[in-house]
Structures are given as C-alpha cells and as structure tokens.
Amino acid sequence: MRRIALKLAPGVETEFVDRDRALAQVVEWAEKSTRFPVVIFGPEGCGKSAFLRQAAEALGEFGYDVVYVDAAHRDFVAYTDVAEVARRLLDAASDVSGLAQLKLAYLAVDLAKELLERWGRRRVAVLVDEVFQAVGLDKAGIYVKSLLNLIEYPPRSYEGIVAVVATSEGLTRAEIGRHRWAELTPMWNMPREGLQQLYEKLPGLKPPFEEAWRWTGGNPEMLARLYKAGWDVEEVVLHLMQNKKLSAEFARRWRRWLELAVEDPDALWAGDVPEELVRELEARNLVVYNMYDRRPSFWVDRPPPERDLELGIGRNVAWQTPLHREAVRRALRET
Numbered sequence: 001m002r003r004i005a006l007k008l009a010p011g012v013e014t015e016f017v018d019r020d021r022a023l024a025q026v027v028e029w030a031e032k033s034t035r036f037p038v039v040i041f042g043p044e045g046c047g048k049s050a051f052l053r054q055a056a057e058a059l060g061e062f063g064y065d066v067v068y069v070d071a072a073h074r075d076f077v078a079y080t081d082v083a084e085v086a087r088r089l090l091d092a093a094s095d096v097s098g099l100a101q102l103k104l105a106y107l108a109v110d111l112a113k114e115l116l117e118r119w120g121r122r123r124v125a126v127l128v129d130e131v132f133q134a135v136g137l138d139k140a141g142i143y144v145k146s147l148l149n150l151i152e153y154p155p156r157s158y159e160g161i162v163a164v165v166a167t168s169e170g171l172t173r174a175e176i177g178r179h180r181w182a183e184l185t186p187m188w189n190m191p192r193e194g195l196q197q198l199y200e201k202l203p204g205l206k207p208p209f210e211e212a213w214r215w216t217g218g219n220p221e222m223l224a225r226l227y228k229a230g231w232d233v234e235e236v237v238l239h240l241m242q243n244k245k246l247s248a249e250f251a252r253r254w255r256r257w258l259e260l261a262v263e264d265p266d267a268l269w270a271g272d273v274p275e276e277l278v279r280e281l282e283a284r285n286l287v288v289y290n291m292y293d294r295r296p297s298f299w300v301d302r303p304p305p306e307r308d309l310e311l312g313i314g315r316n317v318a319w320q321t322p323l324h325r326e327a328v329r330r331a332l333r334e335t
C-alpha cells in the first residue's frame with residue numbers, strides 16, 4: 001500500500017506513518033463493505049483526516065472508485081476514471097455563492113450513487129470529512145441515514161460499498177447516537193511509536209522525545225504546534241486558552257469540578273456533574289466524554305490505555321491531550 005504524502009508543519013513533509021491496525025481495518029472494509037456508515041470521532045488533530053485520505057488511497061488500490069470530500073476545507077480527492085466526477089467536485093468546491101461546503105457534502109453521496117447506477121461501478125467508496133458543520137448539526141443524523149440508504153438499498157447490485165465519515169465535532173455524537181444508523185467509532189491519538197516517527201522528522205534542536213510524548217499524548221497536531229512555537233509549551237498553552245475561550249468567568253463558574261477533573265477526568269463521570277459543563281467541554285473539544293470500552297473492535301486503530309492519569313485519560317472521560325488539560329489548569333491558576 002502506498003503511503004500518501006502529508007505536511008506536518010511548514011517545510012516538514014512526511015509520509016503517512018504508523019496506524020497499522022487502522023489500515024488493516026480498511027482492508028477489511030474493502031473486502032466486506034461497511035455494514036453501516038462508520039462515523040469516526042476523536043480528539044482534534046489526532047489524525048482523522050490524514051487517515052481518511054490514506055484510506056482513500058488504499059481503497060483506490062483495492063479497485064474501488066473513491067470519492068473523498070473535506071467539506072470544511074472545500075477539498076476533495078477522486079480515484080476514478082470517470083472524469084465527470086472530478087469535474088463536478090471541482091465545480092462544487094469553487095462555488096462562490098457561499099454554498100460550496102454544503103454542495104460538496106451532498107455531492108459526495110450523489111456521486112457515489114451515480115458511480116453505481118449510471119457508470120455501473122461495482123466497488124464504490126465515499127469518505128466524507130467534516131461535513132456536519134456544513135449540513136448543520138441537526139441534520140447530521142439525516143446525512144448519515146442517506147449513506148446508510150446507499151448501503152442498504154443500492155441502485156444496483158454491487159461488490160463493495162464503503163462509507164466513512166470523520167468529525168471533530170464533539171456534539172454531533174449525541175445527534176447521531178440517537179439513531180441506529182451508524183457505527184460510531186472512536187479513534188485516539190497516535191501510539192508512542194507513531195508519534196516518535198513524526199518527532200524524528202522534525203528538524204532542529206528539540207527536547208527529548210519523552211517530553212514531546214508527555215505534552216502531546218500522541219497528538220500529531222499538538223506536536224506540530226509545539227514545533228512551530230519553538231517548543232515553547234507556554235505559548236501553545238496560552239493559545240489553547242484563547243481558542244477555547246477559557247475565561248476567568250468560565251474557570252470561576254466551574255472551578256469545583258474542573259479542579260477535580262484536571263487530576264482525574266473521570267470525576268466528570270459522576271452523576272451529579274452539571275450537564276451544561278459536560279456539554280461545554282465537549283463543544284470546545286477539551287474532553288472526549290464517554291470513552292468506549294477498550295475492546296479493539298470498537299475502535300479505529302489501537303485503543304488508548306484503560307486509564308493513564310499522566311496523559312489525562314480516564315476510563316470514561318479523557319482530556320483530548322495533556323496540553324488541553326494544561327490550558328484548563330492554567331485558567332484555574334490565573335483566576
């Protein structure tokens with residue numbers, strides 16, 4: 001399987017590394033089809049998009065006609081010899097009426113259908129990234145249902161259909177989880193060896209790997225941010241505080257819970273935790289709430305450890321990365 005090229009940071013190119021188990025899962029999808037649309041969620045920057053792009057490449061090698069759409073970034077990749085597919089994707093992506101994202105999201109499903117029906121393709125994969133913001137969170141369920149329809153009532157007989165969605169939108173999980181239309185599948189940050197491979201690619205003076213591991217918890221985006229900040233942890237933390245709007249008011253309001261949660265995120269799992277706080281932490285992509293059973297079949301790639309308080313991982317709730325936790329800790333300290 002060819003490993004695609006990716007950009008980790010300005011001037012730092014890498015091929016897709018690690019994630020061997022995830023790639024084996026793609027092979028399984030190619031062979032057996034996805035019974036339900038697979039909806040992948042996980043910490044921001046953990047590598048969902050990179051994986052989807054690598055999966056698109058792999059499925060292409062398996063003889064699939066593949067449509068990959070990244071709605072939020074108006075980007076797409078098509079592996080097919082039907083020229084019209086790329087042309088229509090390009091049309092949608094260059095739409096200037098402000099509807100490009102929405103158009104791309106729905107076009108992906110339409111094209112998959114047409115590849116089966118009009119062009120008689122027998123193996124079709126549709127991979128969609130960050131579509132839920134585009135179609136609206138309240139329509140996330142319906143969107144996934146349209147993918148399920150494709151699998152369950154295809155316009156023609158087929159050999160394989162693969163439908164995968166990735167989202168970093170914490171709140172869509174609840175909307176999709178209400179229906180039994182999808183296989184909600186979490187993906188975690190990279191395992192240690194994977195992160196180390198990326199760390200080795202970064203040029204210049206750098207702190208020992210152990211430190212990079214402890215701050216990022218395996219999150220490649222956070223690794224890149226540390227690198228770009230000249231390994232100034234404080235700078236990255238202050239940026240996170242800003243991005244996540246960790247105001248003094250927020251810290252004051254929820255101090256009692258947050259102080260417990262920075263020590264052990266499972267404190268947020270207790271029955272008396274205000275729902276509003278949980279929703280806020282999810283919406284801001286600070287924690288992943290309700291971590292699944294660690295049985296590997298529930299996860300894309302390898303599941304995280306059962307509990308690792310140093311990395312901020314609890315059995316049921318986890319900080320997205322140690323840096324996310326540190327931003328909250330800092331907000332508490334400053335208030």
Ligand SMILES: Nc1ncnc2c1ncn2[C@@H]1O[C@H](COP(=O)(O)OP(=O)(O)OP(=O)(O)O)[C@@H](O)[C@H]1O
Binds near residue numbers: 009049050051224
């Ligand atoms: N397996 C990998 N090999 C090499 N680089 C990777 C890998 N996974 C992720 N990256 C790089 O790490 C960065 C973050 O990954 P990516 O954008 O895929 O994460 P994401 O989970 O989609 O994030 P977001 O939540 O922001 O959508 C990117 O620069 C990406 O190229």
Ligand SMILES: [Mg+2]
Binds near residue numbers: 048049050130168
């Ligand atoms: Mg992404």
